[in-house]
Amino acid sequence: MNKSTTNLILGSIISVGGAALAVSAYREKQNEVKTYEDTDMMNSDKIDKMESVDADKDDGEKGLTQLDHAHRAEWVANGFPQTHQEMKELEEEDTDTH
Known part of the structure; x- marks a missing residue:
């Protein structure tokens, strides 16, 4: 074999090895899937039982679980009632209008 053929074969082998x-x-x-245990929704049964971490700081978080805490921003943005009192008031308004 001449030198150029040998170089071509060696170069091809190195390229295939690098691609592999x-x-x-x-x-x-x-x-490699990295998840954080406290925010991983696969562990939602755990966070649905734990009290919200902000319950002692924010009155709106009292009685909420970690899962509720995670969804609270969406509830606020969509205008869902935040407390049981607000839910009762909405129900009363709804029955008054019918």
């Missing part, structure tokens, strides 16, 4: 290594590293990276 890159694919292997990419697949390994995809399998």
Whole structure:
């Protein structure tokens, strides 16, 4: 074999090896899923029983669970009632209008 053919074969082997290594590293990276246990919704049964971390700081958080705490911003943005009192008032208004 002449020198250019040998260099071509070696270069091809190195390229294939590098591509295989890159694919292997990419697949390994995809399998690494980092989650934070306190906000992972797969553990929602745990956070649905724990009291909100802000319950002692914010009156609106009293009686809420960690899961409720996570959804509270969405409730506020959509105008859902925040307290049992507000729910009762809405129910009374609803029965008064019918």
